[in-house]
Amino acid sequence: MPKPTDHELDLSVAAMLRFGVTLAALVVFAGGVLSLRHPWTPVPDYSHFQLAGPSLRTVAGVLHGVAEGSPASIMQLGLLLLIATPVARVAFCVVGFARQRDRLYVLVSASVLLVLLYSLIRDAR
Amino acid sequence: MSALLFTSLLFVTSIGAGFLGALTGLGGGVVIVPALTLVFHVDLRYAIGASLVSVIATSSGAAVAYVREGLSNIRIGMFLEVATTLGALLGAYLTAKISSHWIAIVFGVVLLYSAAASFRRKPQSPPAVAPNSLAEKLELRGNYCGPRGPEPYTAQNVPLGFGIMFGAGTLSGLLGIGSGAVKVLAMDQAMKLPFKVSTTTSNFMIGVTAAASAGIYLARGYINPNIAMPVMLGVLGGSLAGTRVLVKVNVATLKTVFALVIVVLGCEMIYNGIAGRI
Numbered sequence: 001m002p003k004p005t006d007h008e009l010d011l012s013v014a015a016m017l018r019f020g021v022t023l024a025a026l027v028v029f030a031g032g033v034l035s036l037r038h039p040w041t042p043v044p045d046y047s048h049f050q051l052a053g054p055s056l057r058t059v060a061g062v063l064h065g066v067a068e069g070s071p072a073s074i075m076q077l078g079l080l081l082l083i084a085t086p087v088a089r090v091a092f093c094v095v096g097f098a099r100q101r102d103r104l105y106v107l108v109s110a111s112v113l114l115v116l117l118y119s120l121i122r123d124a125r
Numbered sequence: 126m127s128a129l130l131f132t133s134l135l136f137v138t139s140i141g142a143g144f145l146g147a148l149t150g151l152g153g154g155v156v157i158v159p160a161l162t163l164v165f166h167v168d169l170r171y172a173i174g175a176s177l178v179s180v181i182a183t184s185s186g187a188a189v190a191y192v193r194e195g196l197s198n199i200r201i202g203m204f205l206e207v208a209t210t211l212g213a214l215l216g217a218y219l220t221a222k223i224s225s226h227w228i229a230i231v232f233g234v235v236l237l238y239s240a241a242a243s244f245r246r247k248p249q250s251p252p253a254v255a256p257n258s259l260a261e262k263l264e265l266r267g268n269y270c271g272p273r274g275p276e277p278y279t280a281q282n283v284p285l286g287f288g289i290m291f292g293a294g295t296l297s298g299l300l301g302i303g304s305g306a307v308k309v310l311a312m313d314q315a316m317k318l319p320f321k322v323s324t325t326t327s328n329f330m331i332g333v334t335a336a337a338s339a340g341i342y343l344a345r346g347y348i349n350p351n352i353a354m355p356v357m358l359g360v361l362g363g364s365l366a367g368t369r370v371l372v373k374v375n376v377a378t379l380k381t382v383f384a385l386v387i388v389v390l391g392c393e394m395i396y397n398g399i400a401g402r403i
Contacts, residue, residue: 032355035128105203116333
């Protein structure tokens with residue numbers, strides 16, 4: 001396989017980002033439409049923070065909620081896909097730098113990926 | 126207020142914030158948080174959660190347009206993302222430790238800074254080409270396609286730029302904003318990179334930085350889907366539209382008006398923070 005140039009790497013990364021954002025926006029939108037099935041219900045009081053249940057706070061909880069057809073969990077799944085998009089971008093760069101045989105930047109991008117994964121998995125317990 | 130009305134109002138506000146944020150280069154996040162807290166009386170933690178996800182959406186959504194210009198520097202961006210993501214972890218950690226009054230005050234100060242920074246003229250100085258051994262080792266260089274053909278540039282003051290980036294990441298994680306103004310400051314002023322390279326690379330970095338604190342926000346319950354849904358969709362749509370018309374309109378007047386709005390919001394945030402209302 002030929003080594004990709006930086007610009008080629010950039011272009012494929014951008015295409016991937018657009019795909020991720022589009023997919024995330026569609027899922028969020030679908031969840032939003034479902035959540036407004038009862039449009040006249042009053043809005044809860046958001047002026048004071050209340051800790052939500054695990055169905056909105058952990059990956060496993062969100063997936064469980066989606067399986068049960070909860071609109072809030074579907075919106076949250078879309079937001080999770082959105083958060084995963086830049087993470088996928090960094091993973092993509094690790095591979096791209098490896099194909100360019102740029103060891104230094106494989107190391108740099110792998111460090112960024114580790115920080116991102118740490119933040120995502122840290123509280124997953 | 127009914128759920129439909131609340132969602133619609135948030136959506137329309139977010140479209141406006143994203144549109145103006147893209148036109149003026151300030152980003153949508155800087156107005157969404159004050160709008161949610163001051164106008165919609167939403168808890169600050171929900172506001173920064175919703176803002177943060179909209180920041181990821183705009184940064185990733187706009188990447189295609191920026192990449193076509195071929196100006197962003199993937200290595201410089203990745204290297205500095207080590208600093209911004211670590212800073213973002215610290216910032217997200219601090220949101221749980223610091224009272225929301227203080228967060229509101231810091232937010233106000235950052236708003237005032239962003240407004241001031243938006244008036245800074247684009248520097249016309251040629252890109253720095255002075256040899257810099259640390260930058261050479263880290264491959265922090267590139268070619269800028271200027272009006273007179275490709276001009277090489279090399280990053281300067283790497284440790285200082287890295288340090289400022291850590292601060293930018295901390296602010297991003299603490300306030301749920303992209304902190305593009307601080308990122309551009311680090312690359313353009315400290316590292317002496319060409320202005321266009323700084324802004325486009327900054328856009329790329331914003332999404333990755335925000336993703337580092339988003340995981341923590343989610344686990345803490347700051348991301349409420351009923352609030353984040355209209356905000357994310359609205360800011361994304363507004364900013365994509367803003368990027369399209371950017372080339373067709375004269376933004377000087379708009380920029381002044383928007384900066385004044387931000388100054389007012391910044392003062393309101395500081396005042397409400399000191400008064401203990403946020």
